[in-house]
Amino acid sequence: MVRGPRYKYTHYLEGNGEELYDMKKDPGERKNLAKDPKYSKVLAEHRAMLDDYITRTKDDYRSLKVDADPRCRNHTPGYPNHEGPGVREILKRK
Numbered sequence: 001m002v003r004g005p006r007y008k009y010t011h012y013l014e015g016n017g018e019e020l021y022d023m024k025k026d027p028g029e030r031k032n033l034a035k036d037p038k039y040s041k042v043l044a045e046h047r048a049m050l051d052d053y054i055t056r057t058k059d060d061y062r063s064l065k066v067d068a069d070p071r072c073r074n075h076t077p078g079y080p081n082h083e084g085p086g087v088r089e090i091l092k093r094k
Helices: 037-057 087-093
Strands: 007-012 017-022
Touching: 007 037, 017 037
Parallel strands: none
Antiparallel strands: 007 017
């Protein structure tokens, strides 16, 4: 996750998911702008900010593997498909 003065960008390895929020207009992070063409320049800038951070800090983020507990997978893998109860609720049932 990286933040600029106005926007917050999050990337997820699982499913290559992305979120982009306008923290001035939407501080509750309810409208994901990542797929909105009007924000393609802002999205590209924030992708570059994340890539720059990864490079400068020698972070191994891009080489990490998603290791999700199969008990928590009742949906198609990928961040955009997450739905239903959270992990705590699922694990309590088992």
